[in-house]
Amino acid sequence: MTAAPPPTASELVRFSAVAIPLAAAGLPLGVYLPAIYARDYGLSLTTIGLVFLxxxxxxxxxxxxxxxxSDRTRTIHGRRKxxxxxGGAVFALASIFLFFPPFGVTPLSLGLVLFFFxxxxxxxxxxFQAWGGEVSGDYHQRTRIATYQTVVTASALLLTLILPTIADQIRPGDGRLQLSLMGGLVLASIVPALLSTLxxxxxxxxxxLPVARPRVRETVAxxxxxxxxxxxxxxxxAVTLAQHxxxxxxxxxxxxxxGRPEWAGGLFLFxxxxxxxxxxIWLRIGRRFGKHRTAVAGELVQVAINLxxxxxTPQTFGLLLALTLAQGLAQGAGNLMLRAIVADVADKHRLESGDDRTGLFYSVFSLAGKGATAAAVGIALPLVSWLGFDPKASNSAEALDGLLLVFAxxxxVAHSLSAALIARFPLDEAAHSEIRRRLDRDSPDLAFAE
Structure with missing residues (x-):
């Protein structure tokens, strides 16, 4: 059958819309919610940490x-929709209780809300990620689709970062107001975003659909x-560990x-x-050199920036601004390319095994990123503490140098490891094109948009 034309830019923006409420909720969850729940709702940091764990x-x-x-779902509306x-309905309902908590929040109530959230x-x-990998079977189109998702996510994160700053201008230090503004963005965007994506x-x-139901052991295998x-x-x-x-x-x-605390939030926003x-930028590079080579290049750029x-020094704030700008332009190159590669690996697996496990592969990809996020805090904070840094005390020059060493x-090191792991990756454009040719030959009714 004749392949459908690739999705237009407008279609991909609409398709990526659900990333807005996900990103708008994700940033506060990791950065602002623990502190606000501790300061404004009276829960201890230990309790909050345990509940989030x-x-x-x-x-x-x-x-x-x-x-x-979701890989095995079969409905007239598809398997992902x-x-x-x-999930969007459950996410929206849980967000109401998470961002607009009633008085008298308890560890049990927070735990239940987080469970459903x-x-x-x-x-x-x-x-959503699996569907994005299935929209097209073309090697470069998959990178293009992932790029739109990445840009929409970055835009939502930027808007979310601005909201606490606005709240501080209205009522400084009011955690409930910060929470309300960020939650308002999530709730205002969730329904339009879902309709747009769907x-x-x-x-x-x-x-x-394979006849046999998958078992846990087979899925792990x-x-x-x-x-x-x-x-x-x-x-x-590795790349997510470095970022966090x-x-x-x-x-x-x-x-x-x-010695510039007034820039602590602003630099992140910058x-x-x-x-x-x-x-x-990285989409164009990826089209020229391929996904894994572009991922390696992006990671090596990050190595140079961090070193x-x-x-x-405290006297060279301009250099820090320049490196932060470069960090912004380089950020996400590895994540972007690696996310697009997952769908290519799923194609290879389907050709060899006959099983479509795209959703499963994206789920473990997401899980690896979440694990790295948790590991980053577990590595960085104890390490700088061991080197003598204490945010509650006056720090020596040696302690501050230790903070610099870990920060840089x-x-x-993590970006270097990420580059080494993906270097010489054998599933390049030529290899994937052959896989797609054989898949389309064996299942001509499943031709993707090219």
């Missing part, structure tokens, strides 16, 4: 479960037995090492402004 453990179960179930619609989030995010594109035809997927997961774990080591320490670095332009931080070298 249990939520992440729940992710370890729900991500691959929903990925596998019902999950996105149902993470469930709804996963039910939207995993099928109506922007048609799902591709459904592949044949499918992941562990796919070495190219494991390389992609490890590479993305930097995120965990940037406020301390700017406030204490640079980076995201230029991050919006990063996606199209250059070693030359920053930690991400540089």
């Amino acid at each position: 249990l939520g992440r453990l729940w992710d370890a179960v729900s991500d691959p479960l929903i990925g596998t179930l 019902p999950w996105i619609a149902g 993470y469930l709804g989030w996963t039910a939207v995010q995993i099928p 109506t922007a594109l048609r799902e591709p035809p459904l592949p044949a 499918a992941v562990v037995g796919e070495p190219l997927l494991l390389r992609v997961l490890a590479s993305d774990f 080591i930097r995120a965990a320490l940037i406020v301390f670095f700017v406030s204490f090492y640079m 980076q995201f402004v230029f991050g919006i332009f990063a996606g199209p 250059s931080l070693l030359f920053v 070298i930690g991400p540089a």
Whole structure:
């Protein structure tokens, strides 16, 4: 059959819209909510940390479960859309209680809200990412689709970062107001975003459903037995680890090492402004050199930027601004390319096994990123503390130098590891084109948009 034309820019913007409420909720969840719940609602940091940890453990179960179930879903509306619609409803309801909590919040009530919040989030995010990998079977079109998702996400993150600043201008230090503004963005965008995503594109035809139901052991074996997927997961774990080591320490670095606490939030915002332009730049590079080579190049650029931080001093704030600008333009290159590669690996797996596990592969890809986020905090904060840094005390020059070393070298090492893991990746454009040719020959009714 004749392949459908590639989706237009307008269609891809509409399709990517659901990334707005997901991003708008994700940033406060990791940065603002713990502090606000502790300061304004009276929960202890230990309790909050434990509840959020249990939520992440729940992710370890729900991500691959929903990925596998969405792969096997068969409805007249497709297999991804019902999950996105149902998950969006749960996500919206849980967001009301999370961002507009009643008085008298307890650990149990917070735990229940987070349970349903993470469930709804996963039910939207995993099928959405898998669907994005299925929109086209073309090697470069997949990078283009992932780029639109990345740019929309970066734009939503930028807007979300602005809201606490606005709240501080209205009522400084009012955590409830900050929470209300950020929650308002989530709730105002969720319904239009869902409608936009669900109506922007048609799902591709459904592949044949295997007769036997997958078992847990078989599902794990499918992941562990796919070495190219494991390389992609490890590479993305490393790049995400690098990004969140930097995120965990940037406020301390700017406030204490640079002595510019007034820039602690602004510098993060400055980076995201230029991050919006990063996606199209790396898309062009990816078209020229291929995904894995572009991922390697992006990671090596990040290594150079982070090592250059070693030359920053409190007197060279301009150099820090320049490196932050470069960081913004380079950020996400690895994540973007690796996300697009997951769909290519899923094609290879389907050709070899006959099973379509795109949703499962994207679920473990998401899980690897979440694990790296948690690991970054668990590595960076104890390490700088061991080196003598204490945000509650007067720090010696040696302690501040230790903070600088971890802030600069930690991400540089992780980015280097990410590049090494994905270098010489065998599934390039030529290899993937052959896989697509054989898949389309064996299942001509499943031709993708090229």
